[in-house]
Amino acid sequence: MMYPRLRLLHRLLAPTGAIFISIDDNEVAALRLICDEIFGARCFIADISWQRTYATRNDSKGIPAEVEHLLAFSKEPDWKPNTLSRTASMDSKYKNPDNDVSAWRTDNATAPGAATHQGMVYAIQSPFTGELVYPAQGRCWTFEQPEVMRIMAGWTDYELKDLNDAVERARVCGISPDKVKPGVPALVLAKPLAEARQDAQTVYEKGPWPRFFFTRNGQGGIARKTYLDAVGGLLPTNLWTHQEAGHTDEAKKEIRAIFNGRVAFDTPKPSRLVERVLAIASKPGDLILDSFAGSGTTGQAVLNVNARDGGGRRFILVELGDYAETVTAERVRRTIRGYKGTRSQEHVLFDQKLTVATVKRGADVFAEAMKVYEEALGTYTKVSRPKVTTTVTGKTGVPSVRVVAIQEHEQDVSGTGGSFSYYELGEPLLREGDLNPILPLERLREYIWFTSTGQPYQGGAEKVHPDFLGTHAGVSYFFAYDASETTVLDRSYLASIPTTCRAEAYVVFADVCVLPEGQLATHGVTFKKIPRDIARL
Incomplete structure (x- = not known):
């Protein structure tokens, strides 16, 4: 499934553009091989490790995964990233x-x-x-x-x-x-x-x-x-910590705030992660495509960045899931107009580092933690039961028994401004290579005209002749189509063309042509067979 999609995305990518693909440990090796083939090994930018968690789970089996990959490729070799803003x-x-x-x-x-x-x-x-x-x-x-x-x-x-x-x-x-x-x-x-x-x-x-x-x-x-x-800006590296690019828990809090406390999507990305991608890979006026839009993080990130720098970046979000309207588009709407959300504030109520001494008095430590937990119930929105958590700082981790509480506050979040349009895909024009018979005639006329001339269809030409599409570059186009009957290009059809449609040459779309090639050439007519199954007619 990924190969044809990446082929298409490679075609859509601007010559100066870059693609960033989020992938986990299980698939990153295979994806790298596919991207090397499609984009070329010389266009490899980086395998960025994003630290998606801020605390290691002690109940994980094997080696816990703290990072997710962002595989980055450019359309052309020698792509250069923008520098990042310096921190205080x-x-x-x-x-x-x-x-x-x-x-x-x-x-x-x-x-x-x-x-x-x-x-x-x-x-x-x-x-x-x-x-x-x-x-x-x-x-x-x-x-x-x-x-x-x-x-x-x-x-x-x-x-x-x-x-x-x-x-x-x-x-x-x-x-x-x-x-x-x-x-x-x-x-x-x-x-x-x-x-x-x-x-x-x-x-x-x-x-x-x-x-x-x-x-x-x-x-x-x-x-x-x-x-x-x-000193210029900061050059990005291939390690993005959760302090720099956010983490999964932050992403869930972010979407919960937008949707009134409801986690409307299981695996959202934090907007700070996408904003960091935009910072190093986009400039004002760019068009950003997210073909796996999910919860709409990319749309929110683009709007946030535009609100800060007035950059006027545009975005296209594509989502096949049934939540495209209720989650993806709705998140963008609320980001633009603002919303009454909730701000989550975390409070560490109990934090006892695990040393040899505290392990020996483990029962007492747990009892103290449980007392703190029970006293906090009803005071905070949510209180977690005592658990062992490893807090990672740099390359070291410190295990501790913690009780963490969440207090949520209502707040008015200002909108970023901007606008967007929402579209749903209709019936396909072609089914297995044939015109889709359930589509209205006007849609088919638009398709035939655009694919023949590369120009937008204006309509109205059928008032001169029912099959007439218009004239472009000295050529008149006719689309002889009947959903229930086979159409034929013959002498009587040529005779039906009025003088107002006369041109240097003609292109006639029909099901069957009974005129010999010599006669077609004499009249400057090119016959094109309509792509449909006429046997069923």
């Missing part, structure tokens, strides 16, 4: 201790490649200690020497001087002295050390410091500033 915790690493124009963090003043960038391997004399500072072995300064000279002049006056230090520079480069580039001067102080130290100390105390600065209050090595305003 990331930006908190940038400080401004010297009153510079922007916050910054400490970075390495050197880069790899000493042997191939020997002109960037030299000593810099410290104005604080007078020490000659070289890059670490195998590394070179990050900038060309003229730029480094300009930066270091912010501390005190410097000059270039050949120190005849080929042996030391060769050691840094990892080569023999006879192969090191000759004549690369060092940056040395242009004034006595005492005067240079006074200059540098004044800069250190008043700020701001130059981009290359000395660590340990001037007594250490050389580091480099990386400014926050020069």
